[in-house]
Amino acid sequence: MIEPIRYDRETDKLLLIDQRKLPLKHEVLELTNYKDVARAIENMVVRGAPAIGITASYGLVLSVANPGSKDRKENFRAARERLGETRPTAVNLFWALDRMEETFRRSKGKGLKGSLLEEAERIKQEDIRANREMGKNGAQLLKDEPQILTHCNAGGLATGGYGTALGVIRGALEAGLEPFVWVDETRPRLQGAKLTAWELKQVGIPFKIIVEGAAPSLMARGKVDAVVTGADRIAANGDTANKIGTYGLALDAEAHGVPFYVAAPLSTIDLDLEKGQGIPIEERKEAEVLELEGTRLAPEGAKAYNPAFDVTPANLIDHIITERKVLSPPFEEEIASAFD
Amino acid sequence: MIEPIRYDRETDKLLLIDQRKLPLKHEVLELTNYKDVARAIENMVVRGAPAIGITASYGLVLSVANPGSKDRKENFRAARERLGETRPTAVNLFWALDRMEETFRRSKGKGLKGSLLEEAERIKQEDIRANREMGKNGAQLLKDEPQILTHCNAGGLATGGYGTALGVIRGALEAGLEPFVWVDETRPRLQGAKLTAWELKQVGIPFKIIVEGAAPSLMARGKVDAVVTGADRIAANGDTANKIGTYGLALDAEAHGVPFYVAAPLSTIDLDLEKGQGIPIEERKEAEVLELEGTRLAPEGAKAYNPAFDVTPANLIDHIITERKVLSPPFEEEIASAFD
Numbered sequence: 001m002i003e004p005i006r007y008d009r010e011t012d013k014l015l016l017i018d019q020r021k022l023p024l025k026h027e028v029l030e031l032t033n034y035k036d037v038a039r040a041i042e043n044m045v046v047r048g049a050p051a052i053g054i055t056a057s058y059g060l061v062l063s064v065a066n067p068g069s070k071d072r073k074e075n076f077r078a079a080r081e082r083l084g085e086t087r088p089t090a091v092n093l094f095w096a097l098d099r100m101e102e103t104f105r106r107s108k109g110k111g112l113k114g115s116l117l118e119e120a121e122r123i124k125q126e127d128i129r130a131n132r133e134m135g136k137n138g139a140q141l142l143k144d145e146p147q148i149l150t151h152c153n154a155g156g157l158a159t160g161g162y163g164t165a166l167g168v169i170r171g172a173l174e175a176g177l178e179p180f181v182w183v184d185e186t187r188p189r190l191q192g193a194k195l196t197a198w199e200l201k202q203v204g205i206p207f208k209i210i211v212e213g214a215a216p217s218l219m220a221r222g223k224v225d226a227v228v229t230g231a232d233r234i235a236a237n238g239d240t241a242n243k244i245g246t247y248g249l250a251l252d253a254e255a256h257g258v259p260f261y262v263a264a265p266l267s268t269i270d271l272d273l274e275k276g277q278g279i280p281i282e283e284r285k286e287a288e289v290l291e292l293e294g295t296r297l298a299p300e301g302a303k304a305y306n307p308a309f310d311v312t313p314a315n316l317i318d319h320i321i322t323e324r325k326v327l328s329p330p331f332e333e334e335i336a337s338a339f340d
Numbered sequence: 341m342i343e344p345i346r347y348d349r350e351t352d353k354l355l356l357i358d359q360r361k362l363p364l365k366h367e368v369l370e371l372t373n374y375k376d377v378a379r380a381i382e383n384m385v386v387r388g389a390p391a392i393g394i395t396a397s398y399g400l401v402l403s404v405a406n407p408g409s410k411d412r413k414e415n416f417r418a419a420r421e422r423l424g425e426t427r428p429t430a431v432n433l434f435w436a437l438d439r440m441e442e443t444f445r446r447s448k449g450k451g452l453k454g455s456l457l458e459e460a461e462r463i464k465q466e467d468i469r470a471n472r473e474m475g476k477n478g479a480q481l482l483k484d485e486p487q488i489l490t491h492c493n494a495g496g497l498a499t500g501g502y503g504t505a506l507g508v509i510r511g512a513l514e515a516g517l518e519p520f521v522w523v524d525e526t527r528p529r530l531q532g533a534k535l536t537a538w539e540l541k542q543v544g545i546p547f548k549i550i551v552e553g554a555a556p557s558l559m560a561r562g563k564v565d566a567v568v569t570g571a572d573r574i575a576a577n578g579d580t581a582n583k584i585g586t587y588g589l590a591l592d593a594e595a596h597g598v599p600f601y602v603a604a605p606l607s608t609i610d611l612d613l614e615k616g617q618g619i620p621i622e623e624r625k626e627a628e629v630l631e632l633e634g635t636r637l638a639p640e641g642a643k644a645y646n647p648a649f650d651v652t653p654a655n656l657i658d659h660i661i662t663e664r665k666v667l668s669p670p671f672e673e674e675i676a677s678a679f680d
Contacts, residue, residue, distance in 0.1 A: 023639035182645075185629065187527060187551035190637055193630070197642045209629055209644040211527035212552050213585020217650035220587070245553020247560070248592055255591050289525065289549055290533070293635050297530055299363035302537045304549040305522075310557035 002156035012065040023198035034079035041086040048158020053096030057120035091233040127160035130265040130323035135171025152243035153195035154230025181207035219256040231264035238314030238331025239276025250316035276311035342496035352405040363538035374419035388498020393436030397460035431573040467500035470605040470663035475511025489522040492583035493535035494570025521547035559596040571604035578654030578671025579616025590656035616651035
């Protein structure tokens with residue numbers, strides 16, 4: 001199984017697959033302090049809402065394991081603040097930091113590192129378990145030999161392992177449904193073409209990569225049975241923030257009667273937010289659009305606008321697949337009941 | 341003015357700006373025979389429906405001007421066939437080849453080259469004039485300080501000069517409306533980020549480049565007043581083939597009440613085709629998606645599906661802007677009357 005995030009207990013190092021280098025190079029970074037972890041999240045060494053939460057949790061472990069000349073508790077508090085500033089949209093980040101802080105508060109001085117590490121490992125293992133449950137739950141929505149379109153990477157790399165949207169597709173494989181996947185390349189960072197394609201190859205699921213503009217005409221020709229994406233934050237009413245381009249896919253799916261599914265653990269649901277308008281949307285640097293792999297694409301002096309996420313309104317979503325159950329509209333009630 | 345296609349009468353050479361190199365390099369290719377012209381069209385040295393038609397016309401001039409050891413008339417017929425096989429979707433190609441063939445049939449042996457060159461120049465000059473008329477006609481649909489979203493490049497580079505969709509935007513500038521442009525980068529070949537951005541810089545119209553996935557969320561936030569695109573072929577009922585991704589934009593526009601305009605000369609309308617389903621859609625090679633500027637993006641062994649165009653149904657189009665007039669739904673009647 002792909003293990004994008006692993007904590008080495010012997011050396012107190014956090015090992016991250018450098019997802020910026022995939023699929024051409026498989027490099028593992030070894031991080032020893034929270035500042036490097038924060039930068040790794042910002043620079044997208046690791047990305048995907050659940051994976052960001054898990055990584056940040058280990059970052060807090062490092063803040064106590066390797067505090068340098070600082071006081072451990074002070075360093076923890078600084079790390080808590082710094083990690084919380086890395087990326088604003090994925091709520092799993094704040095959810096995981098809150099859990100770690102709760103553990104920090106409850107634990108006594110001496111067992112601090114052990115308690116934090118235990119909690120971080122628990123967050124990771126719970127996530128993998130949740131993904132597998134989503135896989136089983138989601139597979140039940142799919143027919144035989146489904147042609148599934150997915151966006152960005154919501155796979156093992158974006159989570160503790162296994163994946164959310166890709167977890168559902170893997171669940172379909174394991175249920176014997178023989179899925180085929182249309183992989184949206186997902187500009188500007190091409191997580192589809194690079195990461196999702198790499199993962200699908202690993203697990204042996206057939207796929208083809210398309211530019212995002214090709215999705216609606218595939219739907220018009222009956223070549224898409226379902227769209228399945230992950231999520232970065234889901235409001236209490238079901239409005240869902242996810243990688244830029246998701247909203248357009250949901251509109252395309254609606255226009256063609258193609259079911260649109262979001263797969264996400266309950267940790268992605270932000271009960272404090274009534275609706276999607278309140279979700280902060282990260283704006284990333286223009287160079288992600290204007291350059292590629294260090295090559296300038298646009299003319300000198302050209303500007304870009306580069307929002308990293310968009311919000312899909314709940315009324316365009318047919319089901320939200322969670323580890324507990326498959327949620328159906330109206331989502332307010334179902335979401336509330338899923339937390340009971 | 342940008343002059344992407346120019347015939348040098350002194351040397352009988354066709355001079356094409358190599359659009360694959362823009363915006364970073366401004367190189368002009370000098371072609372002396374129709375085979376190189378055919379390859380230049382296939383490889384997208386020159387692209388855009390009107391520009392393809394004009395280039396192919398000059399290719400036929402070259403077939404007679406520089407026939408090598410071949411008989412001129414035989415060489416013309418071979419060139420007519422070869423050029424007609426280059427790209428299947430843009431109907432302007434076949435329209436221009438037909439006009440040239442008609443001229444060929446009518447002209448006597450001795451004046452053949454002169455007649456063909458005259459006709460090719462006429463096709464080009466008519467196109468530029470048509471673009472300017474579209475610019476004036478289209479500007480009347482726009483309000484003050486419009487935020488216009490465009491896809492691919494339907495500018496001076498895609499035509500004899502001035503542009504179709506960009507012609508409308510330039511018409512807005514010339515009418516004092518102060519347009520701002522959202523430039524869809526347009527994967528896989530990035531004609532938006534590369535060519536449209538380059539042209540807009542030349543003419544001094546402010547713009548920002550976006551990935552295609554960002555368009556619908558801009559519309560949801562009221563940041564788009566109109567979408568204007570070009571066309572590669574318009575059926576008699578108004579169904580419009582254009583660069584892959586156009587159909588999705590039309591769906592987005594419909595969902596947000598944003599007007600969707602197609603700007604195209606009458607030569608882009610194919611009266612022989614009742615509706616869009618009959619338009620042949622070119623499928624281009626996978627490498628356009630899997631690689632960029634020679635750099636591999638996707639994992640080894642990954643496959644892609646790469647249709648170059650899609651079809652936007654007439655019911656999603658608010659107006660078709662032609663040189664004769666602005667056409668409104670129902671398009672069957674208006675299109676028929678525009679040819680009267």
